[in-house]
Amino acid sequence: MTWSEMQPLLEQACWDTLYMVGWSTLIAVAGGLPLGILLVLTDRGGLLQNLAANKVIGQVVNIARSLPFIILMVALMGFTRSITGTTIGVEAAIVPLAVGAIPFFARLVETAVREVDHGLVEAVQAMGGSTWTIVRKVLVPESLPSLISSITTTIVALIGYSAMAGTVGAGGLGDIAIRYGYQRFETQLMWITVAILAVVISVIQFAGDYAARSLHRRGAHSGPAPKLRLLKAAS
Amino acid sequence: MITTSGLTKVYRARGREVTALDGVDLHVREGEVYGVIGQSGAGKSSLIRCVNLLERPTAGTVTVAGQDLTALAGRGPRAGKELRQARSRIGMVFQHFNLLSSRTVQDNVELPLEILGKSGQERSRKALELLDLVGLADKAKSYPAQLSGGQKQRVGIARALAGDPKVLLSDEATSALDPETTRSILALLRDLNRQLGLTVLLITHEMDVVKSVCDSAALMENGRIVESGTVSELLATPGSELASALFPLGGEASGEDRTVVDVTFQGESATQPVISQLSRTYNIDISILGAAIDTVGGLQVGRMRIELPGRYEDNVVPIGFLREKGLQIDLLGHDSEPVKEGAK
Numbered sequence: 001m002t003w004s005e006m007q008p009l010l011e012q013a014c015w016d017t018l019y020m021v022g023w024s025t026l027i028a029v030a031g032g033l034p035l036g037i038l039l040v041l042t043d044r045g046g047l048l049q050n051l052a053a054n055k056v057i058g059q060v061v062n063i064a065r066s067l068p069f070i071i072l073m074v075a076l077m078g079f080t081r082s083i084t085g086t087t088i089g090v091e092a093a094i095v096p097l098a099v100g101a102i103p104f105f106a107r108l109v110e111t112a113v114r115e116v117d118h119g120l121v122e123a124v125q126a127m128g129g130s131t132w133t134i135v136r137k138v139l140v141p142e143s144l145p146s147l148i149s150s151i152t153t154t155i156v157a158l159i160g161y162s163a164m165a166g167t168v169g170a171g172g173l174g175d176i177a178i179r180y181g182y183q184r185f186e187t188q189l190m191w192i193t194v195a196i197l198a199v200v201i202s203v204i205q206f207a208g209d210y211a212a213r214s215l216h217r218r219g220a221h222s223g224p225a226p227k228l229r230l231l232k233a234a235s
Numbered sequence: 236m237i238t239t240s241g242l243t244k245v246y247r248a249r250g251r252e253v254t255a256l257d258g259v260d261l262h263v264r265e266g267e268v269y270g271v272i273g274q275s276g277a278g279k280s281s282l283i284r285c286v287n288l289l290e291r292p293t294a295g296t297v298t299v300a301g302q303d304l305t306a307l308a309g310r311g312p313r314a315g316k317e318l319r320q321a322r323s324r325i326g327m328v329f330q331h332f333n334l335l336s337s338r339t340v341q342d343n344v345e346l347p348l349e350i351l352g353k354s355g356q357e358r359s360r361k362a363l364e365l366l367d368l369v370g371l372a373d374k375a376k377s378y379p380a381q382l383s384g385g386q387k388q389r390v391g392i393a394r395a396l397a398g399d400p401k402v403l404l405s406d407e408a409t410s411a412l413d414p415e416t417t418r419s420i421l422a423l424l425r426d427l428n429r430q431l432g433l434t435v436l437l438i439t440h441e442m443d444v445v446k447s448v449c450d451s452a453a454l455m456e457n458g459r460i461v462e463s464g465t466v467s468e469l470l471a472t473p474g475s476e477l478a479s480a481l482f483p484l485g486g487e488a489s490g491e492d493r494t495v496v497d498v499t500f501q502g503e504s505a506t507q508p509v510i511s512q513l514s515r516t517y518n519i520d521i522s523i524l525g526a527a528i529d530t531v532g533g534l535q536v537g538r539m540r541i542e543l544p545g546r547y548e549d550n551v552v553p554i555g556f557l558r559e560k561g562l563q564i565d566l567l568g569h570d571s572e573p574v575k576e577g578a579k
Contacts, residue, residue: 123333126287127347128323131313137346141337
């Protein structure tokens with residue numbers, strides 16, 4: 001294969017990957033952020049303590065997380081078809097990618113939000129802030145550096161998943177690497193896709209780290225290191 | 236201004252019950268600085284957190300500015316609208332400042348105003364005014380991480396005042412600060428108390444804090460208030476633990492045939508130079524073994540341990556003189572009951 005043959009293929013594949021990963025990241029954040037916050041709020045000692053709801057959400061998240069992505073993709077085919085009308089192609093791949101990434105991101109959000117010092121929550125309660133105010137003005141902004149790192153991790157994981165989605169006809173870089181690089185012995189093309197993926201992931205990781213660090217630098221914390229306070233201490 | 240009655244808080248964890256507050260009756264008058272002192276675990280932290288219902292009392296009532304907060308609380312763990320409104324009129328400062336690291340100093344002070352739904356212009360005007368009041372006008376655009384502990388607590392105080400509260404709760408506000416900074420923060424609290432007529436309820440484990448700013452104090456032990464009153468009242472109470480902790484006296488008799496007397500000054504009697512009068516009137520030499528005198532609320536209060544030559548029997552008249560002056564006299568080394576007026 002010559003470069004002029006490879007170029008349009010690679011270009012299209014790059015766009016497909018970005019498209020799949022971009023949309024599924026957006027959906028994962030939109031779904032995983034509230035889910036992760038709910039996991040914290042409904043837990044013991046949380047502002048909306050509801051242990052039954054916490055168990056249910058936790059179990060659903062665990063089950064979804066424990067399924068290998070390729071199985072999730074196949075299992076969700078019916079669901080995918082009911083939403084996109086097809087199970088093949090880039091749009092169809094977004095459904096399982098997003099469904100797989102929501103619980104993944106939710107767990108990361110949970111960890112990040114738990115790190116927020118309980119004292120800050122109390123301070124805003126003492127000002128007369130509602131639970132919603134606490135979520136908007138304390139939990140999310142205070143955990144933003146960690147949340148951004150979590151988004152970075154999720155994007156990188158989604159690029160990996162999207163390559164798997166490629167094998168069932170979703171397009172993207174993974175698809176090129178399998179169909180041309182592996183099945184047609186176009187070794188050169190395969191190495192180029194590997195290089196592109198490596199560069200893309202490095203750039204995303206770097207950008208994410210940079211954003212998280214620059215947010216963190218101005219903040220550090222007020223007072224001593226935030227404590228992980230799951231239970232309210234007596235007295 | 237703040238009244239709690241029969242306030243009880245029981246924590247249940249893993250089948251065990253811990254009684255943090257055991258029927259606390261507290262009364263804080265309007266415009267005073269009230270200190271609750273006790274060792275850690277005495278329940279003072281639970282007490283202050285029950286006042287704005289951050290902690291739900293198991294039993295008892297809390298009234299702040301005439302409003303029964305416990306009645307507003309409702310049943311669930313969530314704070315209803317009315318309770319939240321009441322809380323916005325009570326300022327609170329914390330040991331670890333609890334400033335949002337993601338916001339600038341000014342934005343931290345604006346946060347309570349955002350919750351109250353004030354306009355952006357009003358918020359920034361008020362925030363800058365308060366930062367000026369606490370002496371941090373030049374730090375408005377800094378982040379909390381760039382400030383020292385004392386500066387952070389000043390921001391915490393400015394933030395607590397944003398909603399124009401009548402009451403300020405201080406939860407160990409100076410316990411994380413060095414002595415120098417502690418003094419300046421306490422002086423600030425005192426100024427705010429005077430300038431704004433702010434009622435301050437503070438909890439602390441440091442006697443110095445009570446001594447330097449409080450008009451009244453209460454001592455907590457095992458979830459109960461064991462002593463309480465204004466500083467003069469406490470001094471006037473024979474055997475008051477708080478009074479002797481606030482005004483510690485040392486010194487032993489220098490020999491046999493000496494009479495050691497603890498003299499407590501409070502109220503009007505403290506304004507007269509009684510010791511020199513005593514010395515001149517009876518022509519006796521008086522040694523001062525120890526003294527702890529302070530100016531509280533413009534009045535000199537405190538205790539002094541003096542030694543008079545001769546046995547008690549020889550000193551009945553001078554001691555009677557001191558009593559006549561309205562001083563409280565405790566005889567040391569006289570195992571019999573503290574001698575009553577004109578005895579023997």
